[in-house]
Amino acid sequence: MSLDIHDHRAIGQRMSLFHLQDEAPGMVFWHPRGFALYRAVEEHIRRRVAEDGYQEVRTPQLIDRALWEASGHWVNFAEHMYQVRDGDRVMAMKPVNCPGHGQIFQRSAPSYRDLPMRLAEFGSCHRNEPSGVLHGLLRVRNFVQDDAHIFCAEEQIGGEIRRFCHLLRRVYRDFGFDSMLVRFSSRPAVRAGSDEVWDRAEAMLRACAVEAELGELEPQPGQGAFYGPKLEFVLRDVHGRAWSCGTIQLDMVLPERLGLHYIDARGERVRPVMLHRAVLGSLERFVGVLLEHHHGVLPLWLAPEQVVIASIAEDQRAYAEEIGRRLQARGARVVLDVEGSTIARKVALAHERGVPRFWAIGRREAEARSVAIRSERGSRVVPLEEAIEALVAEGSAPP
Numbered sequence: 001m002s003l004d005i006h007d008h009r010a011i012g013q014r015m016s017l018f019h020l021q022d023e024a025p026g027m028v029f030w031h032p033r034g035f036a037l038y039r040a041v042e043e044h045i046r047r048r049v050a051e052d053g054y055q056e057v058r059t060p061q062l063i064d065r066a067l068w069e070a071s072g073h074w075v076n077f078a079e080h081m082y083q084v085r086d087g088d089r090v091m092a093m094k095p096v097n098c099p100g101h102g103q104i105f106q107r108s109a110p111s112y113r114d115l116p117m118r119l120a121e122f123g124s125c126h127r128n129e130p131s132g133v134l135h136g137l138l139r140v141r142n143f144v145q146d147d148a149h150i151f152c153a154e155e156q157i158g159g160e161i162r163r164f165c166h167l168l169r170r171v172y173r174d175f176g177f178d179s180m181l182v183r184f185s186s187r188p189a190v191r192a193g194s195d196e197v198w199d200r201a202e203a204m205l206r207a208c209a210v211e212a213e214l215g216e217l218e219p220q221p222g223q224g225a226f227y228g229p230k231l232e233f234v235l236r237d238v239h240g241r242a243w244s245c246g247t248i249q250l251d252m253v254l255p256e257r258l259g260l261h262y263i264d265a266r267g268e269r270v271r272p273v274m275l276h277r278a279v280l281g282s283l284e285r286f287v288g289v290l291l292e293h294h295h296g297v298l299p300l301w302l303a304p305e306q307v308v309i310a311s312i313a314e315d316q317r318a319y320a321e322e323i324g325r326r327l328q329a330r331g332a333r334v335v336l337d338v339e340g341s342t343i344a345r346k347v348a349l350a351h352e353r354g355v356p357r358f359w360a361i362g363r364r365e366a367e368a369r370s371v372a373i374r375s376e377r378g379s380r381v382v383p384l385e386e387a388i389e390a391l392v393a394e395g396s397a398p399p
Contacts, residue, residue, distance in 0.1 A: 025131060042283060045171060052118075056122075058123075077226075081126075111263045120147070121145075150275040152273055157208060164275075182214045183223075183234060227253040247277065255271045297356070301396060304354070309324050310338070312361065314340075315366070327388060358374045369383070
């Protein structure tokens with residue numbers, strides 16, 4: 001099958017980022033260069049989430065059927081869950097993280113003073129998607145979510161949703177997305193909870209969307225989760241295509257099903273509200289969207305390899321290696337190309353791999369302790385210290 005050159009699968013092949021194969025359908029083999037990109041994305045959203053007051057947790061991959069029955073996922077989602085037998089017990093690989101986060105919340109014996117409690121997890125999930133819908137990184141069976149759940153009192157819902165929308169806008173700008181569409185997904189035909197609970201949840205979520213200044217909402221009747229309505233955040237890429245990424249869901253059902261409570265100021269038990277939210281959604285999918293949005297020419301801070309340091313002759317190898325060590329010590333991702341090949345060939349290889357910076361080292365550069373920075377506009381010679389500081393500054397993640 002011939003792929004368009006801007007398809008993320010073609011980009012991934014050209015840049016040696018990842019591959020998929022029949023022995024693990026819908027599951028990604030990340031190559032070193034691809035995993036460097038993946039980690040850059042993960043580390044950035046992890047930093048943003050920590051700055052926003054979330055505590056990171058980790059929950060088990062394999063959980064007894066009883067908890068999935070209690071949450072309602074077994075009835076509503078069992079056909080998409082990978083099941084494993086442990087003697088007489090039936091276990092399931094987690095397709096979502098929310099029941100596990102509910103267990104951590106309740107074991108914390110929270111009071112109203114602990115709210116809102118924001119629990120985040122880069123949770124590896126498995127969903128048994130039909131083979132016919134699998135599509136590169138965009139639709140897989142094993143993926144990691146930048147998932148989180150906010151446990152709060154009803155009066156805190158508006159503030160938490162506004163806070164989340166601020167975080168989401170900031171992160172999308174970091175990755176180069178300026179256009180966003182918001183969809184409102186209402187109650188599905190098959191759901192948990194009474195109509196009264198759904199009426200309240202939908203009314204509150206609509207009101208919060210207005211307070212957060214999200215603009216006009218595109219309706220998606222019947223597309224909510226089985227436990228609550230949701231806002232879905234859709235990115236527009238450079239081609240004008242829509243990609244569903246972030247989401248926030250208002251859930252007044254699972255806290256009841258899981259028996260969650262906190263102690264209020266009067267010493268009484270009260271049900272929390274649970275907000276399910278993700279900014280990027282599936283990290284695998286978001287990397288695919290990023291690759292297509294940027295045509296594989298990623299911003300310097302995201303590039304798997306940020307700079308090639310290429311020597312012209314064997315005499316410059318030691319100087320090139322010194323530069324590489326110094327840049328790596330400053331956190332830069334460096335490729336040394338010191339083998340016997342022409343500079344033209346080295347430039348072509350760097351371009352094919354999507355490396356945004358190319359430094360050439362010849363006899364004059366080695367003697368003057370400088371580098372020749374090559375670009376489409378030609379070559380300019382820069383003192384080494386100046387070049388290092390500029391690359392490190394430009395190659396750092398957005399502050």
